[in-house]
Amino acid sequence: MRLNGKLAIVTAAASGMGRAGVARFVREGAKVAAIDISAEALEGVVAEFGADTVTGIRADLLNPDDATGSIDQAVEWLGGADILWAHAGMPGPASVENLDLDAYRKAIDLNITSAALGAGRVAQHMRKRGGGSIIFTSSVSGLVGSMMSPIYSAAKWGVVGLTKSLALALAGDGIRVNVVCPGLADTPMKTGFTGRSGDPAEAAANEAKLIANVPMGRLVQAGEIADAALWLASDEASFVTGVALPVDGGFTAR
Template sequence: MSDALLSGKTAVITGAAQGIGLAIAKRFIASGANVVLGDMNADAVATAAADLGADVASGVAANVTSADDVAALLKAAQDRFGSVDVMVNNAGITRDASLRKMTEEQFDQVISVHLKGTWLGTKLAAEIMREQGSGSIINMSSISGKVGNFGQSNYAAAKAGIVALSKAAAREVAPKGVRVNSIQPGLIRTAMTEAMPKDAWDSKMAEIPMGRAGEPDEIAKVALFLASDLSSYMTGTVLEVTGGRYM
């Protein structure tokens, strides 16, 4: 264990079978937490939890657009580990297309997973945390929610909405001891981003002053900061983790 910033805490993380979500789970466990991983892919999330260790991790199949699924995910954490101290709303999808070619279905799918999913996770986790008198909710936005990207009117709108949602929720639950913050990653090296065409990757890289893509654990470390008492006087904030892109 590298430290004990989350000793005795339980974290629920959506979209946690791979990528940034899984990196956050690993970092939280290394910091003393128990984790419950949620993901649409039942086999992948079960495998991820088993790899992390059955004593500290559980995997639950969950669709974040379903209130029942999100409630069941949170209940699984309470039943297994006794509390929900940290909620990370990380699940997401892309359905990229130009504004002219994007279908209503593509727009609705992205808004539903990102924005509705984050709203449900924030709402239902906050209900538990208010009763506890403490808790940290971390919502994954994107630098696309600040500047917009070509072909991502759905994604950019959802990610911008997550920032506003987080700020509004933070105002409501702060008197109850619950904090709500968001992270805006830039270009992070994951299976999804590495599948980009080389010219698209190179174009994004050219915009980064630090000259490299970020790694999933670099987002996880910021999530750890927001989850822990190191950020005890922070709520309603947006932390950009971009290597300086779009300063």
């Protein structure tokens, strides 16, 4: 098993890619602390994988105390930390015209501030174990501009920059830092990008436009992103750090 005996933490772990990540990590032998804002959804995750293997930690990562405190809770239950997949994020405002500053701040805080806080806290624990793997989630919008989601794109570019900087800063401690960059994914958050107006026809049209620009001609599945995170977490990627890995069907290859 690729993560046999590893101690892993996953944020936004109760649905979509995060939940798929919990499943992959458990299947490959890890013990997992699953962090999410939904206590009810976390109960389902723990019930599915077993309380001996997975614990659920309810946290609102927009709250800095929760962003760091949930890591400490996870480490206490796990007995340490080898892996952090800081996956939490949100679409944010669709335009900078008449910008809703509260929505803007939430998008920045969840997409990048919570990731930075979590990584800063977990690095202290990983250092005690001689190293580890930190994985962030950015987006293809963190590699190329997004006309539909400019604030999200700005935040996710920041996550890529954070990744590369921390990879340099933490390499001497044996801590690898990488980021997975999904294309538009077939997950519950999809309509947050394609259907902000609430009009199903608009959402379908926007989705079709995006798929038309994907050489492989489809959406990415949650499990495909989780597989990429699994590889980055594993010893198979032992000499890989500072990498922004697109999982996008060729979208960014143009």
